[in-house]
Amino acid sequence: MEFFRIQRDIPFMRHALVFNVISLLTFLVAVFFLVTKGLHLSIEFKGGTLIEASYAQAADIGKVRSTVEAMQVGEVQVQSFGNTRNVLIRLPVSGDGKLGDMVDRVFGELCKAEAGTVSKKQVKTDKGEVIDKPVCEAGSAEPVTLQRSEFVGPQVGKELAEDGAKALAFVVIGITIYLAFRFEWKFSVAAIVANLHDVVIILGFFAFFQWEFSLSVLAAVLAVLGYSVNESVVIFDRIREAFRRYRKMDTHQVIDHAITSTMSRTIITHGSTQMMVLSMLIFGGPTLHYFAVALTIGILFGIYSSVFVAAAIAMWLGVKREDLMKSGPSKDVDPNDPNAGAVV
Amino acid sequence: MNRYPWWKYTILAIALLVGVTFTLPNFFGEAPAVQVSSGKATLKVDSTTAQRVEQVLKDAGLKPDFVQFEGSSVKARFADGDSQLKAKDALAKALNPDLNDPSYIVALNLLSRSPHWLTAVHALPMYLGLDLRGGVHFLMQVDMKAALTKKAESLAGDIRTLLRDKNLRHAGITRDGNNVDIRFRDRETLNAAATLLADQMAELQWAQTPDGTDFKLTGTLKPEAARLVQDAAIKQNITTLHNRVNALGVAEPVIQQQGTDRVVIELPGVQDTAKAKDLIGRTANLEFRLADMSLEARAAVEGTGPVPFGRERFTVGRGAPVVTHKEAVATGEMLTNAQPRPDQNGQPAVSVSLDAKGGRLMRDMTRANVGNFMAAILFEKGKGEVLTVARIQSEFGNDFQITGMGTTDAANDLALLLRSGSLAAPMEFIQESTVGPTLGADNIAKGFDSVIYGFTAIAVFMCAYYLLFGLFSTAALAFNLLLLVAVLSMLQATLSLPGIAAIALTLGMAIDANVLINERVREELRGGASPQAAINTGYERAFATILDSNVTTLIAGIALLAFGSGPIKGFAVVHCLGILTSMFSAVVFSRGLVNLWYGRQKKLKGVLIGQVWKPKTTSTDVSANT
Numbered sequence A: 001m002e003f004f005r006i007q008r009d010i011p012f013m014r015h016a017l018v019f020n021v022i023s024l025l026t027f028l029v030a031v032f033f034l035v036t037k038g039l040h041l042s043i044e045f046k047g048g049t050l051i052e053a054s055y056a057q058a059a060d061i062g063k064v065r066s067t068v069e070a071m072q073v074g075e076v077q078v079q080s081f082g083n084t085r086n087v088l089i090r091l092p093v094s095g096d097g098k099l100g101d102m103v104d105r106v107f108g109e110l111c112k113a114e115a116g117t118v119s120k121k122q123v124k125t126d127k128g129e130v131i132d133k134p135v136c137e138a139g140s141a142e143p144v145t146l147q148r149s150e151f152v153g154p155q156v157g158k159e160l161a162e163d164g165a166k167a168l169a170f171v172v173i174g175i176t177i178y179l180a181f182r183f184e185w186k187f188s189v190a191a192i193v194a195n196l197h198d199v200v201i202i203l204g205f206f207a208f209f210q211w212e213f214s215l216s217v218l219a220a221v222l223a224v225l226g227y228s229v230n231e232s233v234v235i236f237d238r239i240r241e242a243f244r245r246y247r248k249m250d251t252h253q254v255i256d257h258a259i260t261s262t263m264s265r266t267i268i269t270h271g272s273t274q275m276m277v278l279s280m281l282i283f284g285g286p287t288l289h290y291f292a293v294a295l296t297i298g299i300l301f302g303i304y305s306s307v308f309v310a311a312a313i314a315m316w317l318g319v320k321r322e323d324l325m326k327s328g329p330s331k332d333v334d335p336n337d338p339n340a341g342a343v344v
Numbered sequence B: 001m002n003r004y005p006w007w008k009y010t011i012l013a014i015a016l017l018v019g020v021t022f023t024l025p026n027f028f029g030e031a032p033a034v035q036v037s038s039g040k041a042t043l044k045v046d047s048t049t050a051q052r053v054e055q056v057l058k059d060a061g062l063k064p065d066f067v068q069f070e071g072s073s074v075k076a077r078f079a080d081g082d083s084q085l086k087a088k089d090a091l092a093k094a095l096n097p098d099l100n101d102p103s104y105i106v107a108l109n110l111l112s113r114s115p116h117w118l119t120a121v122h123a124l125p126m127y128l129g130l131d132l133r134g135g136v137h138f139l140m141q142v143d144m145k146a147a148l149t150k151k152a153e154s155l156a157g158d159i160r161t162l163l164r165d166k167n168l169r170h171a172g173i174t175r176d177g178n179n180v181d182i183r184f185r186d187r188e189t190l191n192a193a194a195t196l197l198a199d200q201m202a203e204l205q206w207a208q209t210p211d212g213t214d215f216k217l218t219g220t221l222k223p224e225a226a227r228l229v230q231d232a233a234i235k236q237n238i239t240t241l242h243n244r245v246n247a248l249g250v251a252e253p254v255i256q257q258q259g260t261d262r263v264v265i266e267l268p269g270v271q272d273t274a275k276a277k278d279l280i281g282r283t284a285n286l287e288f289r290l291a292d293m294s295l296e297a298r299a300a301v302e303g304t305g306p307v308p309f310g311r312e313r314f315t316v317g318r319g320a321p322v323v324t325h326k327e328a329v330a331t332g333e334m335l336t337n338a339q340p341r342p343d344q345n346g347q348p349a350v351s352v353s354l355d356a357k358g359g360r361l362m363r364d365m366t367r368a369n370v371g372n373f374m375a376a377i378l379f380e381k382g383k384g385e386v387l388t389v390a391r392i393q394s395e396f397g398n399d400f401q402i403t404g405m406g407t408t409d410a411a412n413d414l415a416l417l418l419r420s421g422s423l424a425a426p427m428e429f430i431q432e433s434t435v436g437p438t439l440g441a442d443n444i445a446k447g448f449d450s451v452i453y454g455f456t457a458i459a460v461f462m463c464a465y466y467l468l469f470g471l472f473s474t475a476a477l478a479f480n481l482l483l484l485v486a487v488l489s490m491l492q493a494t495l496s497l498p499g500i501a502a503i504a505l506t507l508g509m510a511i512d513a514n515v516l517i518n519e520r521v522r523e524e525l526r527g528g529a530s531p532q533a534a535i536n537t538g539y540e541r542a543f544a545t546i547l548d549s550n551v552t553t554l555i556a557g558i559a560l561l562a563f564g565s566g567p568i569k570g571f572a573v574v575h576c577l578g579i580l581t582s583m584f585s586a587v588v589f590s591r592g593l594v595n596l597w598y599g600r601q602k603k604l605k606g607v608l609i610g611q612v613w614k615p616k617t618t619s620t621d622v623s624a625n626t
Helices: A012-036 A061-069 A099-113 A154-182 A185-209 A215-245 A251-283 A285-316 A321-326 B006-027 B047-059 B081-095 B116-120 B144-165 B187-200 B223-246 B273-281 B295-302 B356-368 B408-419 B437-491 B497-526 B531-563 B567-598
Strands: A048-055 A077-081 A083-091 A117-124 A130-137 A144-152 B030-038 B066-070 B073-077 B104-112 B135-142 B173-176 B179-184 B204-211 B214-221 B254-258 B262-268 B284-291 B311-314 B322-331 B335-340 B350-354 B373-380 B383-391 B399-402 B427-435
Touching: A012 A185, A012 A251, A012 A285, A048 A099, A061 A077, A061 A083, A061 A099, A083 A099, A099 A117, A099 A130, A099 A144, A099 B273, A130 A144, A144 A154, A144 B437, A154 A185, A154 A215, A154 B427, A154 B531, A185 A215, A185 A285, A215 A251, A215 A285, A215 B497, A215 B531, A215 B567, A251 A285, A251 B437, A251 B497, A285 B437, A285 B497, B006 B116, B006 B437, B006 B567, B030 B081, B047 B066, B047 B073, B047 B081, B073 B104, B081 B104, B135 B223, B135 B273, B144 B173, B144 B179, B144 B187, B144 B214, B144 B223, B144 B356, B179 B187, B187 B204, B187 B214, B214 B223, B223 B254, B223 B262, B223 B273, B273 B427, B284 B383, B295 B311, B295 B322, B311 B383, B322 B356, B322 B373, B335 B408, B350 B356, B350 B408, B383 B408, B427 B437, B437 B497, B437 B567, B497 B531, B497 B567, B531 B567
Parallel strands: none
Antiparallel strands: A048 A083, A048 A144, A077 A083, A117 A130, A144 B427, B030 B073, B030 B104, B066 B073, B135 B262, B135 B427, B173 B179, B179 B214, B204 B214, B254 B262, B284 B322, B284 B373, B311 B322, B335 B350, B350 B399, B373 B383
């Protein structure tokens, strides 16, 4: 099997301007949504309480909402989570009292709404672990169970947001320095601009659809940043090699050649990674859902930006053969090497 | 050219062996077990406890798989949950004479079912995070401002005593925030006091300021002293928390410092946050009391007479039973420090510091009681536990030593216990999360499914597209997974759901290296290179690219590791480790396989790497050689 049967180099750079305009527009649209709609931050960043409860029957979201709203604890969000029986309740940070008690209070109210009473019970799991847990009982039935709860104080949330920003800055600076050292500053600037534009576009998607932006999404965004820089690195590697090998080609042709010859690898690699991510999207359940979504967007735009944006920016910045000849490690091709050359 | 020297194969074989050994425990599942650990800080669990547990189980007619002493607890594994429960009851009854005040914590736990030889080489299953096994997580903030204020308060008291002892008259000592202000009527006294204080109160930085007609001396806590105070505060709080969490009977609690002023508490298996918070947030108190050694009291100690009026009898702890006066000489609040420090003869001892008030009380008491005994008693939930009973050798004040410890360990323990009496600074819950056990199991299943199906999809594709080389790549990817799981098991790094996601993602990214190599080899073949040469140059050329791309991914991973916390850290650890293992498996291991298969064939006609398509007309401008 061979998917990519490309006769001659595809003249990508002839359309560089068009691609860059498209990129710029997408970027601006993403920024627009980020500014106007903002990110729907998870409670990890904002602080607040989150409760996941599971009902014996399909949950009545409206009833849950009115039950919790009756407690007057501020703006309440209720949504189903994963399936119809699970509900996710989000409460904001309220200024008074002990926030941590909120979970017990809300669970108590939910239980009361199902005509049950909460009692502490020692439950033995199938594994033999004995756990103490509050159980809601109505007769012999258990109408609602507490699956998970989380409480984040406001100061923690603020710190997490700051740490996230620091991590992003560290990645950007680290990669820029590494690429500048390994290739040349024009390449490193091009790669970082291209991939940051991916990050902004991912964030734009999250802002537009108001998907929840949690810590794991942040991890995905940063992982994808490192990953799509790979893509640029592979292409830059080829550009350097082509500059050395084909002295007759001009910069345009060299870039076209580099992109064309890595095309097959680009698609196959990203396809494989995407298969894994797709598997997470399908089988990973609701907790990994947005993580996988962020990765998917990142991978798709990663291909686009590395191929069409990074190389084009490097071209606008005016990469020349001389830039790479003097820098870079001296593993030049030995003209007497029988294996050298003869590469399409 | 495609042969590895024998040592490279040896390294690969060893890596494979180690990988398999450390991955194995994850497949055996877990068996019910009973864990016995100490419920009292004065009680140590050791190998004799293991013998005792064994005996108790034998008497109860139970046959555990094994009983072993490990770390600070004794674990006994059982074949089924029924005998586990019976064993728990039997042990609890035998080890704890008073069930309301247990000396040992007997908790149900799960132990790996893996054979003994695996456990013996420390091959343990991966350590699952709370989101996978269920439990409670707390993050507590220590109020450092309160710790500093408390310190300033105690320093102000010390200064008062010091000035009085030296007959320096002041016009008032006040604490202002973390500063201590002293006013003087005249300059001479101020100067005398300034010299004295600079000498004796090295923790404070002194400055003179005029204050109306008076003279004012302001002491500010030096930054390094403040840091010491904060360090000591968080250490003491963690010790106290350990003692409290022990009382919950949790099998494997985690209590760690995070940053400079935070404490993380993780209690696997606990679902009842309210009870946990009640226990963690409660207060304990330490009291120094004069022991009563009168005849009546001795009779009470031996249980042959009633406890005299105004006395109390303690039966638990070191030096117990003992009868003491009911009123305390000094309490935990007055204790400023307790450190293990050898005495002048080099024997292990604990040196204790009290604040000025405590010192004064202690001096008054000891003056009249040289030769008598004093006891330190820790009260928790109204129950007293004796920490030590010691003879008063001479009159003493703020600083004194408790000697006759016997061993350095005992001195360390006592110092820790004295300090753990109460929290050094108040704490507040700033984050908490609970995960139900069913949700945890569900998360494991989902994460596992994602990895398996994704892996299968990649494997099928690679084998179809690159044929034999695809098979090699798949084997390398499987090897990568094996190594990653082995390393995670070896390091006992916490595996959480984001960690599983990182395994999946890392595998998805790791295949990139093999795609790069395979594409390069194809390219070389397309260019007309001989199969052996194509393999060689393919691997060599691809390596520089693989290195570059992995370094950039690693930079992102390290950033996440450095700045992330909680789920991000869980993701980053696995991600970084995965990048390292993938470099090894994709390049070294897959090359090893290829070399084994093709390396020996001198006249290799072709390689099974799928169809190598050649363009019909080679475009002239690219075929030129350098």
